Amino acid sequence: MPKCTLHHVRMDKIKQEYIREICFDISKEIILPKYKNLKDHDIKYKNGTDLVTSVDIAAEKELEKQLLKIIPNSNFVGEEAYSENKNILNLYNDNNYCWTVDPIDGTTNFVKGKDKFAIMIALTYKNKILYSWIYKPLIDEMCYAIYDQGTFIENKKILTKTVSNFNQAIGSISTKYWEDNYLDQLKILKNNFAEVRSYGCIGFEYIDIALGKRNFAILSKLSPWDHIPGILIVREAGGADFDFNKQSYNFTLRNKNLIVGNSEQFNLKILHKLGEYS
Numbered sequence: 535m536p537k538c539t540l541h542h543v544r545m546d547k548i549k550q551e552y553i554r555e556i557c558f559d560i561s562k563e564i565i566l567p568k569y570k571n572l573k574d575h576d577i578k579y580k581n582g583t584d585l586v587t588s589v590d591i592a593a594e595k596e597l598e599k600q601l602l603k604i605i606p607n608s609n610f611v612g613e614e615a616y617s618e619n620k621n622i623l624n625l626y627n628d629n630n631y632c633w634t635v636d637p638i639d640g641t642t643n644f645v646k647g648k649d650k651f652a653i654m655i656a657l658t659y660k661n662k663i664l665y666s667w668i669y670k671p672l673i674d675e676m677c678y679a680i681y682d683q684g685t686f687i688e689n690k691k692i693l694t695k696t697v698s699n700f701n702q703a704i705g706s707i708s709t710k711y712w713e714d715n716y717l718d719q720l721k722i723l724k725n726n727f728a729e730v731r732s733y734g735c736i737g738f739e740y741i742d743i744a745l746g747k748r749n750f751a752i753l754s755k756l757s758p759w760d761h762i763p764g765i766l767i768v769r770e771a772g773g774a775d776f777d778f779n780k781q782s783y784n785f786t787l788r789n790k791n792l793i794v795g796n797s798e799q800f801n802l803k804i805l806h807k808l809g810e811y812s
Contacts, residue, residue, distance in 0.1 A: 548604065548657065550689070553667050554676050556600045557653050561671035564593050565638065569672075570647040577645060580617045585641045590614055593637035597655070601633045605657075608633060613759045623758070626786045632658050634785075636759035639668075640735030652737040654763040661786045666763035668737040677741050677767060685744050685771040694771040695746035696796030700726040700807070705750035705795075706739055708732075712754050716778075716791070719811040720752065726807060740764025743794060744771035750795040750804060758785040765794070774798035778805065 568576065568589045576588040594612040602608060609625040609632040616622055625632055633655065638644050640651035649672055656666040667678045679685040685692050697703050707720055707730055724730050727750075733739050742748040744767050753761070765775055765783050773796050776782050777789040795801045 548665055550676075550678060552604060553655065553678070554669070556597070557655075557667070557669035557671075557676065558674065560593050560596050560600075560637075560653065561669070561674075564596060565589055565644075565653075565671050569644065572645060585645055586614065586617070587638070587641060587645060589644070590637050590641060593653070594635060597635045597637060597653075598633075601635070601655070605631050605633075611635075611758065612637065613757065616757075616759075623788075626658065626661070626758075629660070631664075634658065634759050634762050636737070636763070639737040639760065640733070643734045648734070650733050650735040650738045652735060654737050654759065656762040656766065658762065658785070661784055663762055663766040663785075666766040668741055668763055668767065670738075677744070679766040679770040681766065681770070683770070685767050687741075687745075692745055692771050694744050694768070694773045694796045696800050697749050698800075700803070701728055703727045703749040703800075704729045704731075705743075705748050705752070706730060706732040707752045708754040710755065712791075715812070719808055722811045723752075723804070723808055736760050737764060740767050740794070743773055743796060744768050746796055749800065750793065752804065753792040753794065754790070756783070756785075756789055756792055761785070761792070768794055772797070774801050776801060776805075778808070780805070 578586050580586045591614050594614045598610045609628055609630050611622050611625055611634045613636050636654040638651055639654045644651040653669040657664045664681050669676050677687045707724055739751050762785050775794045777791050783789055783792055793801045793804055
């Protein structure tokens with residue numbers, strides 16, 4: 535079967551109600567029945583440190599099955615599939631559409647019975663993010679973005695808003711995986727902001743940056759399933775992203791760090807301040 539053209543996929547294949555229905559059904563049938571109801575055998579560790587549950591694995595398999603029905607012969611990258619085969623990241627270099635999913639963003643929250651966890655999905659072509667979706671199972675709410683068309687929550691377009699001063703700003707700073715020289719600088723930088731606190735679910739943070747409820751996230755270990763969906767949501771809401779070398783996030787090149795915020799100007803202020811401590 536020939537691969538679909540970009541125009542064909544964007545206009546005819548990707549209907550928001552399809553993705554919403556997939557997320558709703560997976561939540562109802564796989565995720566929510568296990569919420570606050572996990573057994574010991576449902577919970578394991580991968581790589582010795584990262585939690586994974588039987589729910590993550592089952593939800594990802596169903597996402598792959600359903601999404602590949604929408605675009606047959608497209609590629610698929612999932613967090614759990616990556617843990618079994620690191621080479622799947624090479625699929626981003628193919629001349630083909632690629633789905634990226636995090637079946638449960640915020641697995642630790644899910645295991646602990648906390649309320650911030652989400653399904654995250656994105657569709658890319660080469661290094662371009664075309665669509666992304668972040669679905670909140672507990673409240674049946676979908677946030678999505680379409681390249682060059684905007685960001686929406688339940689079909690209502692949203693635009694971010696920013697603050698001008700650090701002492702008004704709320705956000706998060708990754709605490710792991712930094713090179714040593716950055717770690718010391720970030721510890722000092724943290725004291726400039728009104729509040730620095732992680733949700734334990736980056737999908738929720740991306741949505742709140744897009745809404746202007748939060749102002750920034752400074753990130754490390756940029757696994758594509760954690761960031762491709764949220765990056766498009768923030769960009770299309772008017773926000774911005776770049777790494778410490780002022781390069782925009784590019785999942786095919788794998789930036790080592792990232793600043794995401796309500797505006798490019800605010801991100802530049804953060805980067806400038808960080809440089810003062812070097």
